[in-house]
Amino acid sequence: MPSYKVPALFRASEILRLVSENPNKLKLIDLSKMLEVNKSSMFSILITMENLGWVSKNNANAYKIGDFMGKIGSAYLRQFDLLQLFNQKAEASKQIVGETFQLARLEGKEVFYLGKAEAESLIRIVTDPGMRYPAHATALGKAMLSTLSETELAGLYEGNAALEKMTVHTIDQADQLFEHLRVVRQNGFAFDLQEATLGVCCVSAPIFIGQRGKASAAVSVSMPLHQWETKKELAIQEICKLAKELSNIHES
Numbered sequence: 001m002p003s004y005k006v007p008a009l010f011r012a013s014e015i016l017r018l019v020s021e022n023p024n025k026l027k028l029i030d031l032s033k034m035l036e037v038n039k040s041s042m043f044s045i046l047i048t049m050e051n052l053g054w055v056s057k058n059n060a061n062a063y064k065i066g067d068f069m070g071k072i073g074s075a076y077l078r079q080f081d082l083l084q085l086f087n088q089k090a091e092a093s094k095q096i097v098g099e100t101f102q103l104a105r106l107e108g109k110e111v112f113y114l115g116k117a118e119a120e121s122l123i124r125i126v127t128d129p130g131m132r133y134p135a136h137a138t139a140l141g142k143a144m145l146s147t148l149s150e151t152e153l154a155g156l157y158e159g160n161a162a163l164e165k166m167t168v169h170t171i172d173q174a175d176q177l178f179e180h181l182r183v184v185r186q187n188g189f190a191f192d193l194q195e196a197t198l199g200v201c202c203v204s205a206p207i208f209i210g211q212r213g214k215a216s217a218a219v220s221v222s223m224p225l226h227q228w229e230t231k232k233e234l235a236i237q238e239i240c241k242l243a244k245e246l247s248n249i250h251e252s
Contacts, residue, residue: 016069024062027061065132085246096234097231099119099222100221102116106144110132111132111134112132137170142181144206146206160174161173203232205244207219
C-alpha cells in the first residue's frame with residue numbers, strides 16, 4: 001500500500017516541536033538552520049502557521065506556540081479526568097466564594113490555562129483555556145514552581161536573570177522569585193497581588209498526584225482588588241480544599 005506524505009506538514013510538525021521546547025527563543029534563521037530548510041521556504045511555512053494561529057512572534061521576532069494550538073491542546077485535555085473533575089468540583093467552590101476559579105498546568109516558564117469556572121461579575125477575568133502567561137507573574141505559576149527543586153528552578157531561570165514585568169508589582173529578578181517560592185513552599189499556597197493584572201488579586205494551590213512531589217497542575221481563584229480584603233481568608237480556605245480534593249480524587 002503506497003504511503004502518502006505531505007512534506008510541508010512534516011516540517012510544520014517539527015517547527016511546532018522545536019518552538020514548544022524553546023518558547024520565545026527561536027527566530028526564522030534558527031529554525032531554517034536547525035531543520036535545514038532554506039530561508040525562503042521557511043518564511044512561507046511560518047507565515048502560513050502564523051495566519052492559522054499555530055505560532056506567533058514576540059517583539060524580538062522569536063516564535064512561540066499560537067492560541068489555536070492552545071485551544072487544540074485544551075480540547076485534547078478535556079478528554080481526561082482532571083479537567084472533568086475540576087469542572088465538577090470548582091462549581092461548588094465558585095458558589096461559596098462567588099469568584100472565578102481556574103485550572104492550569106506548568107509548561108516550562110509559562111502557565112497553560114486548562115479550565116475555568118467563571119463567576120458573574122462586572123469585571124471579567126480575561127484568562128481563558130488555551131491561553132499562556134509567564135509563570136512568575138501568576139499565583140498558579142508560583143504554586144507549581146514552588147514544587148520544583150532548586151536545581152530545576154535554576155535550570156529554568158539561569159543566574160539572576162531579569163524577568164518580564166507585567167505590572168509594577170511583578171517580581172522581576174530570579175533571585176527574588178526563588179526567595180518568594182520558599183515562602184510559597186512553606187505556606188502551601190501562592191498569591192498574585194496585582195502582579196499579572198492591575199486591579200486583580202489571586203490565590204492558588206498545587207494539585208499533586210501520587211506521592212507528594214512536583215505538582216501536575218494547580219487551581220486558583222481570582223477576584224477584583226476591592227473584593228480581596230473581605231474574601232481573602234475564605235478564598236485561601238476554599239482553594240486549598242479544592243486542590244486537596246482534586247489531588248485525592250485524581251490519585252484514587
